[in-house]
Amino acid sequence: MHRIRAGFVIALCAFLGGCASSEKWGWYVISPTTRQGRVNIEFLLSGVGWTIALTVCCVALSIVLGFVLFLPRIPGNRWLDALNRAVVELLRSIPPLVSILWVYYGLPVLTGIDLGPFVSGMVALSLYGAAFMAEIYRGGVQSIERGQFEAADSLALSTFDKMRYVIFPQALRRSLPAMGNQFVIILKMSSLVSVIGLTEVVRRANELAVTEYRPLEIYTFLVLEYLVLVLLLSAGVRWVERRLGADEGGAASPVGRAE
Numbered sequence: 645m646h647r648i649r650a651g652f653v654i655a656l657c658a659f660l661g662g663c664a665s666s667e668k669w670g671w672y673v674i675s676p677t678t679r680q681g682r683v684n685i686e687f688l689l690s691g692v693g694w695t696i697a698l699t700v701c702c703v704a705l706s707i708v709l710g711f712v713l714f715l716p717r718i719p720g721n722r723w724l725d726a727l728n729r730a731v732v733e734l735l736r737s738i739p740p741l742v743s744i745l746w747v748y749y750g751l752p753v754l755t756g757i758d759l760g761p762f763v764s765g766m767v768a769l770s771l772y773g774a775a776f777m778a779e780i781y782r783g784g785v786q787s788i789e790r791g792q793f794e795a796a797d798s799l800a801l802s803t804f805d806k807m808r809y810v811i812f813p814q815a816l817r818r819s820l821p822a823m824g825n826q827f828v829i830i831l832k833m834s835s836l837v838s839v840i841g842l843t844e845v846v847r848r849a850n851e852l853a854v855t856e857y858r859p860l861e862i863y864t865f866l867v868l869e870y871l872v873l874v875l876l877l878s879a880g881v882r883w884v885e886r887r888l889g890a891d892e893g894g895a896a897s898p899v900g901r902a903e
Contacts, residue, residue: 670858674865678827683851688865691848695873698844699831705770706830707823710777718807728778735775741836743768748840765837773830780822784815815889824881828874835870845869857889 675681713732716724748764751757759767766854788811796806838847849866853859 655763658754662884663886670856671860671861673852673856673858673861684856684862685865687852688835688848689847691843691845692869694762694844695831695834697869698762698769698834698837699730699827699873699877701766702769702773702830702834703827705766706773709770709774713774713778717898718803732775732778735771738772740769740772740833741839743772744836744840746792753886761837761842764840765834765842766832769837771835772833773826775824776826776829780819780826781815783822784819785811787818788814815875820881820888824885825879827877831873832870832879837883 672681673684676685684880708870713728716728744765747759747768748761751759785807792810792814793806796810801810827851834844838844838850841847845866849862853862856862
């Protein structure tokens with residue numbers, strides 16, 4: 645997989661290099677060899693900080709809010725379960741762009757508080773992501789074998805202790821791949837906040853494309869920005885998966901040696 649990605653990046657660089665030698669293309673607008681290109685690249689990269697900050701905040705909030713949404717399903721009460729399903733379905737059914745626009749333009753009308761582009765986008769995307777995180781938690785818990793629940797019950801653990809010490813650590817480990825996918829989705833959805841004025845990477849690219857009249861070259865650079873960000877995020881998630889997998893394997897290895 646790493647070789648495939650490296651080959652793709654090399655092929656893309658070769659393609660862009662060939663295009664740069666043609667008069668039909670305007671790669672000079674993002675060429676580090678010219679002063680104009682360096683200024684434009686710096687302008688485009690200035691939005692990366694906002695993109696990363698928004699993604700980190702949304703991921704953190706969606707993890708916490710998703711767990712809060714998941715909690716009512718633990719006791720097994722059908723009324724709480726029905727309420728939880730209704731809230732999750734409501735949050736999942738609203739397109740994130742609509743949520744962003746409603747929070748930014750509609751919430752100040754109701755509350756009189758102007759949250760600003762960053763906070764509005766963070767609230768909308770966090771609620772949207774929390775609904776999916778709640779379902780990821782639920783799927784992880786349901787994947788745990790029934791014997792684990794019975795073993796915890798045999799120890800007379802409370803529901804809280806059973807979930808905390810026995811069920812949820814295993815469910816979290818199994819849910820990491822799905823959580824990683826959701827984190828990547830949140831990163832890509834952060835581009836939607838550009839419509840309300842947040843100067844992240846998409847907003848910067850749009851502003852530069854209007855002034856330079858070179859949308860192909862500028863949006864190609866934007867593609868590369870997101871490619872790097874997604875690859876870094878995916879690598880981080882895989883690192884966490886390996887660490888948890890190594891811990892699990894390390895705990896089991898003494899038993900194998902004893903046998």
